[in-house]
Amino acid sequence: MIVLGVESSCDETACAVIAVDDNNIKILSNVVASQEIHAIYGGVVPEIASREHIRRICPVAESALGRAGLSIGDIDAIAWTKGPGLIGALLVGSLFAKGVAVAARKPQVAVSHLWGHLLTALLAEPPVTVPYLCLLASGGHTIICVVEDLYRVRVLGESLDDAAGEAFDKCAVILGLSYPGGPQIDRLARKGNPYAFALPLPQPRGLNFSFSGLKTAFKNIVEKGKKQEPNFVERHLHDLAASIQKAIVDHLINRLENAYKQTGVCNIAIVGGVAANSYFREQLQALASRYHWSVHMPPLPYCTDNAVMIALGGYFKLKAGLTTPPDEIPTPRYPLPNI
Ligand code: KG4
Ligand code: ZN
Numbered sequence: 001m002i003v004l005g006v007e008s009s010c011d012e013t014a015c016a017v018i019a020v021d022d023n024n025i026k027i028l029s030n031v032v033a034s035q036e037i038h039a040i041y042g043g044v045v046p047e048i049a050s051r052e053h054i055r056r057i058c059p060v061a062e063s064a065l066g067r068a069g070l071s072i073g074d075i076d077a078i079a080w081t082k083g084p085g086l087i088g089a090l091l092v093g094s095l096f097a098k099g100v101a102v103a104a105r106k107p108q109v110a111v112s113h114l115w116g117h118l119l120t121a122l123l124a125e126p127p128v129t130v131p132y133l134c135l136l137a138s139g140g141h142t143i144i145c146v147v148e149d150l151y152r153v154r155v156l157g158e159s160l161d162d163a164a165g166e167a168f169d170k171c172a173v174i175l176g177l178s179y180p181g182g183p184q185i186d187r188l189a190r191k192g193n194p195y196a197f198a199l200p201l202p203q204p205r206g207l208n209f210s211f212s213g214l215k216t217a218f219k220n221i222v223e224k225g226k227k228q229e230p231n232f233v234e235r236h237l238h239d240l241a242a243s244i245q246k247a248i249v250d251h252l253i254n255r256l257e258n259a260y261k262q263t264g265v266c267n268i269a270i271v272g273g274v275a276a277n278s279y280f281r282e283q284l285q286a287l288a289s290r291y292h293w294s295v296h297m298p299p300l301p302y303c304t305d306n307a308v309m310i311a312l313g314g315y316f317k318l319k320a321g322l323t324t325p326p327d328e329i330p331t332p333r334y335p336l337p338n339i
Pocket of ligand 2: 113116138139272273304305
């Protein structure tokens with residue numbers, strides 16, 4: 001089955017083509033157009049995101065088909081993101097996908113963005129097998145769950161305030177870095193000492209996450225430092241980046257450890273934009289040998305938002321006979337365990 005995926009939930013306009021044969025996944029193309037324009041505003045502006053999606057969706061889809069060496073007639077189905085996300089942005093992708101589906105007489109299928117992220121663990125080397133304990137850490141969500149089988153997700157905990165990626169981005173703003181700050185903190189931290197500035201380990205109830213206290217503690221360190229030393233941030237930039245990165249990653253890993261102890265599931269996957277963080281990947285790999293975990297991390301292009309994950313969701317839904325009615329609409333809130 002050949003599936004065209006369309007993703008437009010936030011600030012990435014993305015289309016991808018996959019071919020799946022007996023669960024053997026082949027990625028034929030993966031085109032992601034990131035909307036850099038939001039950097040000047042320090043975050044995503046929803047109305048601008050919608051307009052950018054309108055501008056880019058056709059060329060991105062054409063490019064995805066072209067790189068796959070296919071035309072629309074070769075596609076078996078079109079998958080689009082149902083939510084969660086910015087409603088205007090979602091509408092552009094869904095209407096485009098449904099329009100193409102009607103014109104080309106192909107089935108269309110709506111897919112959860114969050115479930116799509118969970119499925120990217122199948123793209124890890126080695127690919128994950130069910131059941132797996134999955135930590136989804138992105139700009140909008142931080143969720144820990146057990147993927148019992150690909151269609152059944154049991155949520156164990158989630159963030160009570162900011163998402164992990166949001167914490168990276170907000171702390172980057174405190175350091176005067178532009179949006180999105182996560183990748184910049186990752187890069188700067190490589191030359192820094194993660195133990196230079198002590199930050200607390202958040203301990204919200206159960207297997208939940210909380211990042212707002214960390215952000216405040218970090219802000220206090222920076223403000224106090226600036227009072228004592230005017231160019232405090234410039235002088236300690238690498239150490240500050242390494243310290244906040246360690247604090248965020250320690251919290252994520254602590255929850256994974258606790259979730260493992262509670263469930264006994266030792267297939268561990270991390271997905272979402274924050275799963276691209278190099279320190280997180282290293283630390284997780286280091287811990288894996290202690291607990292005999294089998295760790296599965298998708299290649300970097302499939303951690304951040306992409307349409308391969310939506311195409312994958314489309315494939316698995318159609319395979320199970322889960323069809324989408326023609327009048328299905330996207331929704332800004334579409335929490336797991338919805339798929
Ligand atoms: O999954 P994603 O592309 O979009 C959402 O679904 O939200 O995640 C984007 C988030 C941003 O907050 C970004 O700063 C963060 O992932 N991110 C990173 C890294 N790459 C992306 N955070 C830390 N280190 C990275 N290397
Ligand atoms: Zn995402």
